[in-house]
Amino acid sequence: xxxxxxxxxxxxxxxxxxxxxxxxxxxxxxxxxxxxxxxxxxxxxxxxxxxxxxxxxxxxxxxxxxxxxxxxxxxxxxxxxxx
Amino acid sequence: xxxxxxxxxxxxxxxxxxxxxxxxxxxxxxxxxxxxxxxxxxxxxxxxxxxxxxxxxxxxxxxxxxxxxxxxxxxxxxxxxxxxxxxxxxxxxxxxxxxxxxxxxxxxxxxxxxxxxxxxxxxxxxxxxx
Numbered sequence: 027x028x029x030x031x032x033x034x035x036x037x038x039x040x041x042x043x044x045x046x047x048x049x050x051x052x053x054x055x056x057x058x059x060x061x062x063x064x065x066x067x068x069x070x071x072x073x074x075x076x077x078x079x080x081x082x083x084x085x086x087x088x089x090x091x092x093x094x095x096x097x098x099x100x101x102x103x104x105x106x107x108x109x
Numbered sequence: 110x111x112x113x114x115x116x117x118x119x120x121x122x123x124x125x126x127x128x129x130x131x132x133x134x135x136x137x138x139x140x141x142x143x144x145x146x147x148x149x150x151x152x153x154x155x156x157x158x159x160x161x162x163x164x165x166x167x168x169x170x171x172x173x174x175x176x177x178x179x180x181x182x183x184x185x186x187x188x189x190x191x192x193x194x195x196x197x198x199x200x201x202x203x204x205x206x207x208x209x210x211x212x213x214x215x216x217x218x219x220x221x222x223x224x225x226x227x228x229x230x231x232x233x234x235x236x237x238x239x
Binding site: 030033046047052058061065069081087092098 | 115121128130132138149152153156173179183184187191193195198
């Protein structure tokens with residue numbers, strides 16, 4: 027177990043408060059939990075790729091970073107327009 | 110070099126912990142938005158810097174840098190968009206409302222200072238006693 031894996035596990039633990047926030051409160055507060063969770067998850071994928079020495083897995087983090095930006099904007103637009 | 114990488118990873122982990130606990134503990138919506146900042150800016154830059162130091166700028170470094178840039182951009186864009194949507198949801202409009210005591214350029218009096226926006230702001234601060 028190297029330092030990258032330990033940090034990745036710590037990042038996964040940091041996702042628990044985001045998950046709790048996603049399940050409680052108003053829709054905008056849940057959205058904050060979702061967006062923060064996506065930021066932490068992207069860094070977790072980077073760290074896991076380095077921990078298990080699989081450089082092609084950086085593409086997963088890249089895809090998640092792109093899709094979380096687009097998905098967050100879609101959610102924001104929906105909440106602003108329709109809720 | 111290993112110490113530097115460990116310190117950068119610790120900074121990233123601390124930023125993630127601060128963000129996750131902040132959005133859980135803080136009660137106000139706008140204050141809670143601020144806690145997206147540490148992991149999206151400081152944490153992302155620290156983790157990307159640690160990866161770049163470890164790999165010594167190899168072929169995969171371009172992807173890592175791209176992920177870091179995307180994280181910083183998406184953090185700021187999503188924070189602004191979420192705050193704007195929350196304000197529209199709450200008040201019906203994102204512009205300053207009456208009685209909110211927000212100084213705008215249009216609200217400045219039509220004196221000589223209004224031709225100079227910076228001077229107008231200074232004169233308004235003086236009048237309000239701040």
